[in-house]
Structures are given as C-alpha cells and as structure tokens.
Amino acid sequence: MHIVNITDIRQNASKIITRVVESGEPAVVLQRSKPVVYIVGASAYEEMLRKLEAAENLFRVAETKNTLQEITRLREKMARRGKQQDSVPLIRELREGRVR
Structure with missing residues (x-):
C-alpha cells in the first residue's frame, strides 16, 4: 500500500x-x-461492493434459517402441549429467547 x-x-x-x-x-x-x-481503483472498489453484497446476502440467509428453526421449535413445543392454549406465554418466551 x-x-x-x-x-x-x-x-x-x-x-x-x-x-x-x-x-x-x-x-x-x-x-x-x-x-x-x-x-x-474503480474496479477494486466495485469488486469490494460485490463482495460486501454477497456477504450481506449470506448473513440474511443465515438469519432466515435461524428464524425458521425458531418457528419449528415453537410449533413442536405447541404440538407437545397437545391442546390449543393461550399463545401469549409462548410468544413472550419466543421474544425473550427462552424457547428451546
């Protein structure tokens, strides 16, 4: 440099x-x-932008995957409870990150 x-x-x-x-x-x-x-150089800058966009896309994919896994866990927990119950406690647990 x-x-x-x-x-x-x-x-x-x-x-x-x-x-x-x-x-x-x-x-x-x-x-x-x-x-x-x-x-x-302009080409180096444009390449950096392309790589940054690709990295951001990968990050979004990972976030989406994690969200879908959380939804799956929530559905499984609701299914284990058997009957339809009030969803407020489950939603609160999900927001607080306590659903596992």
Missing part, C-alpha cells in the same frame, strides 16, 4: 491516481499521521 500525505495529494494528485490505477495497489492518505482516505 502506498502512503501519501495531504500535501502530496494537493501537489501530485494525478501522479498518485495514475500509480494506483497502473499498479492496482491502493494508496492511503494521511493527515496528521492518521489515515483519512484510501484511494483505490
């Missing part, structure tokens, strides 16, 4: 951008010795 400071950006922005594009290596811009901005 190439490290530049704010002054370098002001004076040599086009050179820094060209280096990032040609090498594919990102640059980090420091201000008072702290990173404030990363400069990455």
Whole structure:
C-alpha cells in the first residue's frame, strides 16, 4: 500500500491516481499521521461492493434459517402441549429467547 500525505495529494494528485490505477495497489492518505482516505481503483472498489453484497446476502440467509428453526421449535413445543392454549406465554418466551 502506498502512503501519501495531504500535501502530496494537493501537489501530485494525478501522479498518485495514475500509480494506483497502473499498479492496482491502493494508496492511503494521511493527515496528521492518521489515515483519512484510501484511494483505490474503480474496479477494486466495485469488486469490494460485490463482495460486501454477497456477504450481506449470506448473513440474511443465515438469519432466515435461524428464524425458521425458531418457528419449528415453537410449533413442536405447541404440538407437545397437545391442546390449543393461550399463545401469549409462548410468544413472550419466543421474544425473550427462552424457547428451546
């Protein structure tokens, strides 16, 4: 990763951008010795967005799977009770995460 400071950006922005594009290596811009901005090529940025979206989709799938498992447990618990009872206690247990 190439490290530049704010002054370098002001004076040599086009050179820094060209280096990032040609090498594919990102640059980090420091201000008072702290990173404030990363400069990455457009294709690298778009690839990061695609990977982030894929990760978010996997997370949603996992959440959905967990929710369906909780619903299955709730149905099994209701079936074990045999008769139709007031569902308020079961719903409360489900909300509080006590249904197992």
